[in-house]
Amino acid sequence: MVFNSFDFLAFIIPVLLLYWLVFKKSDVSQNILLLVSSLVFYAWADWRFLVLLIASTLINYALGIKIAQTEEDKKRSVFLYLGLIFNVGLLLYFKYANFFYQGFYDILQVFGSSVSHNTLQIILPLGISFFTFQTLGYLIDVFNEEIEPSKDLLRFSVFVTFFPKILSGPIERAAGLLPQLEEKRTFSYPVMVDGLRQILWGFFAKVVIAENCAAIVNPIFNDYQAQSGSTLLLGTFFYAIQLYADFSGYSNMAIGVGKLFGIQLMRNFSTPFFSTNIADFWRKWHISLTTWMMDYVFTPLSFILRRHQKRGLMLSIVATFILVGFWHGANWTFVVYGLCHGLYFIPLVYSGKMNASEVVAEGKVLPSFKELGKMILLFLLIMLTDVFFRANNVVEAFDYFGKIFSGSLFDFPSILMGSNSLITLGLISLFVAVEWIHRGKKHDFELSTYPVWIRWSSYVFIFVLLLFFGKSAETFIYFQF
Template sequence: MSQNILLLGASVFFYAWADWRFLALLVVSTLLNFFLGLKIHESEEDRKRSVFLYLGLIFNVGLLLYFKYFNFFYEGFFELLSAFGNTSEYSALRILLPLGISFFTFQTLGYLIDVFNEEIEPSKNLLDFSIFVTFFPKILSGPIERAAAFIPQLQEKRSFSYPVFVDGLRQILWGLFAKIVIAENCATVANLIYNNYENEPGSALILGTFFYAIQLYADFSGYSNMAIGVSKLFGIQLMRNFSTPFFSTNISDFWRKWHISLTTWMMDYVFTPLSFTWRRWQKRGLILSIITTFVLVGFWHGANWTFVVYGFLHGIYFIPLVYSGKMNTSEIVAIGKWLPSIKELLKMLSLFVLIMLTDVFFRASNVGTAFEYLKKIFSKSLFDFPTSLLNGTVLFTTLLIALYVCIEWINREKKHDFEISKYNIYIRWFSYIFIFILILFFGRSAETFIYFQF
């Protein structure tokens, strides 16, 4: 119990340190969802169980709608009125976004639904449930944990394990390298291009999309690795959130390996009910379920039409897989081999380019800017030489990316991207020192992570 009290104290302190203004909201959310879970389980009548579930859904979804999406719908309403001649003036409300709200509300939503469906029993220990909601490594940017996997770990005494502790440190080191060396160096180049895209040729813009795609992946997977690594130091295993997604050969495989905790949550609680409801429409119903799910995946990221378009496009990319019957195929590329086949390589590259171009919507401030950016990429200037990018920073960042990709390729069959425990001690220590030197000399300061805004 003392271990759990320490974890809860550390988690509350961490969240208060990050933003104390919403600590009361986190406490209220934790208490309400805890008691609703008990009420759903204790109620014998289906009607009462449904009432308590709907109260939880209204509360949790209501938090998201108010804090994250109110201004989006508010502004949209007045824009719609203006289209019909209403010229009333309005101004957006200044609503602060609580840190981690998208993550902890999804966790509690999933918890209540699982209790309602009798897939798990509710936690009867407020201390355990509070840690499930507030556990500091994951509360700001995930992974989005399931109660069935997380809470049982709190109910057992956790003993020190040297291999697990070292593996946690290893993941922290790799996550730190991904964030401040790869992501931040890529950001330097990508920001320069995106902020001045009107004056750059298409060849520079395509490079900007490349560096941003790598930045986005390194930033978020870096955080996930650090969160998982820190959690291991406390004897708690979080779910893997990224599994070398850029080595995927189709879009379905990509989403099984990218932001895994969000994808599986959406598949279980959105896609599965929708596909069951629309099953009479066969493949058309399946496609509609997929597109709806991914529109919500996109919208989950933020109150902007760019994210809606981002999710919609990813849903559209599934259509060929649905009609070819290959939607459920997933495999590790070139298992047991050093190099992929030409066919595998072409599939990986073509998928990466597709995702890279779609990320323009993720990065752009609005849909119009995204289309302007893409339009310029596919202009004649795509074949111009990007002289503005011919400098040491860009070339060296490219070399760092190559190293990053090579290490991830070598470890693509392992439990995480820097799982080198099977190598001899000299290789391991050389790897640690080498990565540490790169962090020390080539790391850039970073104020925050991209996914903190979600």
């Protein structure tokens, strides 16, 4: 059940009515409804792994309490390690077992073995990368005494399973979400309207921008050997936009749905394509994953390697981003994707500009030529690296690059001969313009300060675009992770 479906509409309307009309008396009653609704939502998506989600919730709840109650450091560490083994073990088995299994037989073949084998038939549970990272972060925060463990199983269960973010995030932190579940939520008309506004923008990003891009991208990547270099290059542009619109669209819808229940989820994207360096890009792209990796991987690793100064910092960044890539899936393409992004940080490390972050052209209508040049160069770099994200394997990715930078790179791209590509470029221009206008705001469609007539004109205009250019979509790209 995806947000952009009639099934979800049929699900959320009665839940909202019950939440604000029947279950509004206390935080307990509201949390009961949220938990039941979240379990139904997850079971609707894939009932086979509902028991796994419940077991993960119960085990991490118990471990959090044991870590906090135990005074002896060695015993506290034991409970933390048990949590790490359990949560990482889930990921290793469901997400990476076949990858390592196949790799083992590939090594045997290198040494001349002809042993036959079958692929492991392991189904990936939806949302496992998101809820396991969330519970891992919770246990580490409890161990470091940064938060108190939740002693209320109901609240903790909602923290883990809350349906807007269970399938594709954001990866919430306990310090941000748990306190909201400890108090009764009260109805706020401005918050409700802002949530609907954010849902509308996410819906537009997904079914208009991402799906129109997908209609162009899929034929190109599926038959890339028959395309000219210029067409392949343009295909990478459309894919970069598709990937962003698809995932940011989901995140905006998830955050917007959370607001409908009086719950604020963390922002996951902050106009990343307007960044002028790679560090700033990752501070604005998939923010919940980036901050998680920075806090739980990069920070301790850089502390261990601090005596190596810049080389240690560089190694910590590269290792962290290899893990960021590998988090996305069991394929060498994601490892290479993460490695590339880690290597892009090296100039920043040696120039001492790692922490440079800014709102581009703040207070101005247009960026300077220098800012525009930096944004374009960074986008081209990210766009090309996304080929690894989209390709089926590393060999195919390099073959794709080889065909881009061939003699046909300067041919007229054939896809521009179709009206669909030109229409999509126009829609992308509108999408980028709106995000540019709202850069630095709370979200990409934050219209609360505008006059009423501008707000309603914007809503009607988006609805018209949805009606004429929206395409059906049964899933989101990040559901596979």
